Amino acid sequence: MALIETHNLSKQYRTADKAPTLAGTIRHFLRRRYRTVEAVKDVSFSIERGEMVGFLGPNGAGKTTCLKMLTGLICPTSGTASVAGHTPFRREHPFLRQITLVMGQKQQLIWDLPPADSFRINAAVYELSDDVLKTRVGELAEMLSLSTQLSQPVRKLSLGERMKAELLAALLHRPDVLFLDEPTLGLDVNAQAAVREFLRDYNRRFGATVLLTSHYMADITALCQRILLIHKGQVIYDGALDRIVQRFAPYREVKIELANVEGQADFTRYGEVLAQDGRVVTLMIQRRNLTETVATLMRELELADLTITDPPVEQIIGRIFTKGNAA
Amino acid sequence: MHGEHYVPEPMPSLNGSRYAVAWRRFWLSSLAAEAEYRLNFILATTNSLLALAGSIFGLHLFFRTGYRLGGWSWEEALLVMGVFTLLDGFASALLNPNLNRIVSHIRDGTMDFILLKPMDSQFWVSARHFSLWGVPNVLFGLITLGYAGKKLGFGWTEWAQGSLPVALAVLILYSLWFALAATSVWFVKIYNVTFVLRSFLEAGRFPISAFPQPSRFFFTFILPVAFLTTVPAESMLGRTGAGNVAWAGVTAILLLLLSRWFWRFSLRFYTSASS
Numbered sequence: 001m002a003l004i005e006t007h008n009l010s011k012q013y014r015t016a017d018k019a020p021t022l023a024g025t026i027r028h029f030l031r032r033r034y035r036t037v038e039a040v041k042d043v044s045f046s047i048e049r050g051e052m053v054g055f056l057g058p059n060g061a062g063k064t065t066c067l068k069m070l071t072g073l074i075c076p077t078s079g080t081a082s083v084a085g086h087t088p089f090r091r092e093h094p095f096l097r098q099i100t101l102v103m104g105q106k107q108q109l110i111w112d113l114p115p116a117d118s119f120r121i122n123a124a125v126y127e128l129s130d131d132v133l134k135t136r137v138g139e140l141a142e143m144l145s146l147s148t149q150l151s152q153p154v155r156k157l158s159l160g161e162r163m164k165a166e167l168l169a170a171l172l173h174r175p176d177v178l179f180l181d182e183p184t185l186g187l188d189v190n191a192q193a194a195v196r197e198f199l200r201d202y203n204r205r206f207g208a209t210v211l212l213t214s215h216y217m218a219d220i221t222a223l224c225q226r227i228l229l230i231h232k233g234q235v236i237y238d239g240a241l242d243r244i245v246q247r248f249a250p251y252r253e254v255k256i257e258l259a260n261v262e263g264q265a266d267f268t269r270y271g272e273v274l275a276q277d278g279r280v281v282t283l284m285i286q287r288r289n290l291t292e293t294v295a296t297l298m299r300e301l302e303l304a305d306l307t308i309t310d311p312p313v314e315q316i317i318g319r320i321f322t323k324g325n326a327a
Numbered sequence: 328m329h330g331e332h333y334v335p336e337p338m339p340s341l342n343g344s345r346y347a348v349a350w351r352r353f354w355l356s357s358l359a360a361e362a363e364y365r366l367n368f369i370l371a372t373t374n375s376l377l378a379l380a381g382s383i384f385g386l387h388l389f390f391r392t393g394y395r396l397g398g399w400s401w402e403e404a405l406l407v408m409g410v411f412t413l414l415d416g417f418a419s420a421l422l423n424p425n426l427n428r429i430v431s432h433i434r435d436g437t438m439d440f441i442l443l444k445p446m447d448s449q450f451w452v453s454a455r456h457f458s459l460w461g462v463p464n465v466l467f468g469l470i471t472l473g474y475a476g477k478k479l480g481f482g483w484t485e486w487a488q489g490s491l492p493v494a495l496a497v498l499i500l501y502s503l504w505f506a507l508a509a510t511s512v513w514f515v516k517i518y519n520v521t522f523v524l525r526s527f528l529e530a531g532r533f534p535i536s537a538f539p540q541p542s543r544f545f546f547t548f549i550l551p552v553a554f555l556t557t558v559p560a561e562s563m564l565g566r567t568g569a570g571n572v573a574w575a576g577v578t579a580i581l582l583l584l585l586s587r588w589f590w591r592f593s594l595r596f597y598t599s600a601s602s
Contacts, residue, residue, distance in 0.1 A: 013598070073439055074598060093445035101443055108440040112360040121356060124349040125446050153363065 001085075002046035003177065003209050004070065008079035010233075011040040011065050039065040041233040042079065047211065049176075052203050054224035054241075055213040058321050062233040063213040067179050070211070071101045084177060097126065100175040104185030107166055109154045115165040116150050119172060126173035133172070140168045144198050160191030167198065178202075180212045184219055196222045217314045231321055241313065249316045252290055254283045256297060257305035270297055279304070284311070346450065354457040357424070361459060375463045382412070382467060397537030404534060405475035406560040410493060411532045413468030414500055414555060418525070420461025422501060425453050426508035427521065433511055438597060449590050453505060481563065489563035492572055495579040496555045500528070502582035503550070505590070512593040524550075531556040551578050 015037055018028040040062040047053050055063045068074045070081055072088030072095070081088055086095035109118045116137070123133040141147060144164040149157055157165065163183065171178075180199070184192040200223055203210050214220055220227055221241060229237035229244070237244060254271070258279040267273050270293050271285035285293050290308070297303065362368055399407070429452055432438040441451050476485065507520050514520070527550055535543055535557040546552040554575040561567035 068439075071439075071443060073442060075595070091442065096443055096445040099443070101439065103439070106435065106437055106439065108437065110356060110360060112363045113356060117356050117359060121349065121352050122444075124345065124352050125444050127345050 003049045003051075004045075004047040004081075004083050004211065006046075006070070006079065006081045007044050009040060009043040009066070009069060009076050009081055010038070010078045011062075011069060011074065012077045013037045013039055038233050040069070040076075043230075043233075043235050044079075045228060045235060045238055047209060049209055050203070050207045051226060052200075052210040052212070052224045054220035054227045055211065055230060056215070056217075056220050056227050056317065057213075057230035058215065061230045063230055064181055065233075066230070067101070067181050067211070067213060071099060071179050072096075073101075097173060098175055099177045099179065100170040100173070101179045102167055102170045102181065102183050104163070104182035107154075107162065109162070109165055109169055111155050112153055114151045114153055115157075115169065118154075118169050119150075122169055122172050128172065136172055136174070137168065140171060143201055144168060145194070158191075160187050160194070163187060163191065163195060164198070167195070171202065174206065176208055178208055178210045178212075180210065182214055183212065184214065184216055192216070192218070199223060217317070221313060229317065229320065236320070244313060245310050245316060248320055249311055250287045251284050251311070252287055253309045253311045254285050254290075254294065254297070255305075255307045255309070256281050256283070256301070256303055259302040259304045265301065346446075349446065350454055353455050357456045358459065371460055375460055378463070397534045399534045399536070402475045402478040403560065403564060405471055406479075406563055407534050407556045408532060409468050409471035409475060410496065410556040410559045411468070412464050412471055413493070414496060414528075414531070416461040416464025416466070416468055417497060418461065418500065418504070418528075419464060420458050421453075421456075422504045423461075423521075424456040424458040426504055428452070428456065429508045430511045433597065442594070442597070448594070449505075449587060453501070476563070479564070485563045485565070488565065489559050492554075492559035492562045492575055495572075495575045496559055498579040499551055499554055499575070499582055502579070502586040506582075506586045509586070509590050509593045512596050528552060528555070534560070551575075551582075554578055 013036070014034045016028065016032040016034050018024055043066060055066065057063050069076050070083055070088055072091045075089045084095060084098050086092055088095065109115055119133065119137055141150060144167065146161065146164050146168065149161045149165065154162060154165065184195050187195065196219060199210060202208060212219065212223060225240060227237070227241050227244070228235050237247065253274065258281070261279055267276070267281055267283060271283040274282040274284050294306070297306070432441065432452070441448050444451065504521060504524065507524055510520065530538070530546055531552045535546055535553040538546065558567060558571050558575050562572055
C-alpha cells in the first residue's frame with residue numbers, strides 16, 4: 001500500500017472581500033460578504049515509501065493547503081487522505097511521531113536561545129535520551145555543516161544557518177515522512193544548494209519519503225524524479241519530470257544563426273519568435289512540423305548555424321501556468 | 328472554517344516522565360531566554376522590587392485605620408488579600424506568559440508546530456513558559472498569609488483546611504483564563520478580553536461579603552471569584568462547611584473539563600495562517 005494516498009481531496013475556504021476605501025471598511029465590518037474559494041479540488045495521488053515528490057505550482061495554487069491537509073493541520077472539506085496508515089486530521093501521536101513539517105517562513109526554534117536549547121525540548125517531546133540526542137545532532141550537524149552556530153542565539157544566525165538549524169530540529173525524531181513547504185525560500189544560491197544537497201542525502205541515507213513544495217524550479221529539478229503540477233487547486237500533471245516535456249511541449253526550440261544581417265526575413269512564417277538578437281534568432285516550432293520547417297529554413301535562408309533543443313522545463317511549466325489549462 | 332469531519336485530538340496517554348522532562352526543559356529554557364537580555368533582567372528585578380515595596384506600603388495604609396470590612400477583621404481580610412496576591416503571582420508567572428502567546432501562535436501560524444508535536448497541545452500552550460516576575464507576588468502572598476495566620480493563631484489544621492481550596496482556586500483561575508484565551512482562534516486580538524477578566528478578578532482582593540448582594544451573586548455564580556479567594560480564607564478560618572469546598576471542587580472540575588472541551592472545539596476552526 002502506498003505511504004501517502006489521497007482520494008478527491010478538496011478544501012474550500014470562506015473568505016470575505018474588502019474594498020480599500022473607508023466605505024469598504026465599514027461595509028466589511030457591518031455586512032461582510034463571503035464567497036467560497038476552492039483552494040484544492042479533487043486531488044488524488046499516491047506516493048510510495050522513499051519517493052521524493054515535488055509539488056510545483058504558482059503562489060496560491062493550493063500546494064500549502066494540500067500539505068496542511070496531509071499533515072493534519074486542517075480538515076479536508078471532502079475526500080480522504082491517508083499518510084502512513086493514519087488519517088492525518090486525527091493527529092494521533094503515533095502518526096505525529098512519523099512525520100515532520102518544515103516551513104520556509106515559520107520557525108519553531110526559540111529566537112533568543114541557541115538552537116541546541118530547542119533541540120533539547122524536542123528531544124523531551126519525542127523521548128530521546130541524551131545520548132541519542134547527542135548522536136543525532138552530531139550526525140545531522142555534520143550533514144548540514146553546522147557546528148559553532150548551534151551554540152549561538154538563533155537571532156544571530158544568518159537565514160541560511162537558521163534554516164539548516166530548523167531542519168535539524170525538525171528531523172531529530174527521524175521521521176519517515178518529510179513535508180517541506182518552500183524550504184529554500186529567501187535563501188541565497190549557495191544556501192539553497194546546501195539545503196537541497198542535504199535533503200537528497202537524508203532521503204538516501206534514511207529512506208525517508210519527501211514531499212516538497214517550491215516555486216523554485218531548481219529545487220524540484222535537483223531533487224525530485226516525480227512532480228505533481230498543481231494549478232488552481234487541481235493536479236494537472238503527475239509524473240516524471242522529463243516526461244513533462246513530451247506531454248506539455250509538443251514543440252522544440254530552433255536556434256538559427258544567419259550568415260549575414262542583411263536580408264532578414266519575416267521569421268513568424270516559420271514559427272513563434274522567442275528571441276531575436278542580431279543574427280541569432282530563436283524560434284519555437286511545433287514538433288510535427290519540425291523536419292519540414294527546418295528544411296524550409298535551410299532552403300530559404302543562408303544559415304551559419306542551426307541547433308534544435310527541448311525548451312527548458314521552467315519555460316514549459318511557465319507556459320502551462322499562464323495558459324492556465326492542462327493539455 | 329470547516330469542522331464537519333472533525334475527529335477529536337485523542338486523549339494523551341499521559342506518560343508522566345515524558346511530560347515532566349518536557350516541563351522542566353520548558354521552564355529552564357524560558358528562564359534562559361529571559362536571562363539572555365541581562366539589562367532587561369536587572370530592570371525587571373528592580374521593577375518587581377519596587378512593586379513589592381508599593382504593595383507593602385498599601386498594606387500599611389490598610390492597617391492604620393480600624394475599619395471592619397464586610398464583617399471581617401483586618402487579619403481575616405488579610406488572608407483574602409494574601410490568597411489574592413498568591414493567585415496574582417501565579418497568573419503573572421504562568422497564565423499571562425503562556426496564554427497570551429496563544430494569540431501570536433494563531434496570528435503567525437506557529438501553532439502548526441505545536442499541533443504537530445506528539446504531545447497534548449493544551450499542556451504545551453499552558454506550560455511552555457514561565458515568568459520569573461510572578462515569583463515576588465507568590466512570595467508576598469505567602470508572607471501575607473503567614474503573617475495573618477500567625478496573628479490569628481493558626482496551627483497545622485487551619486493551613487491544611489486552606490490548602491485544598493487554594494489548589495481549587497488555582498484550577499478555577501486557570502480554566503477561566505484558558506477558555507478565554509482559546510477564543511483567540513476566532514477573535515485573534517483577545518488580549519483585551521483577558522485584561523477585562525483580570526480587572527474583574529481584582530474583586531477577589533476583598534471578602535465577597537464586602538460587596539452588595541447583586542455583585543455577590545455575580546462573583547459567585549457568573550464569575551466564580553468567591554471561590555478564588557473568599558472560600559479559601561473562610562476554610563482556613565473554619566467558617567465554611569465542607570459544602571462550600573465541595574462546590575468549589577465541582578466548579579473547578581467542571582471548568583477544567585469545559586476548558587478542555589472548548590480548546591478542542593476551537594481547534595476545529597483553526598485554519599493556520601497562510602504562507
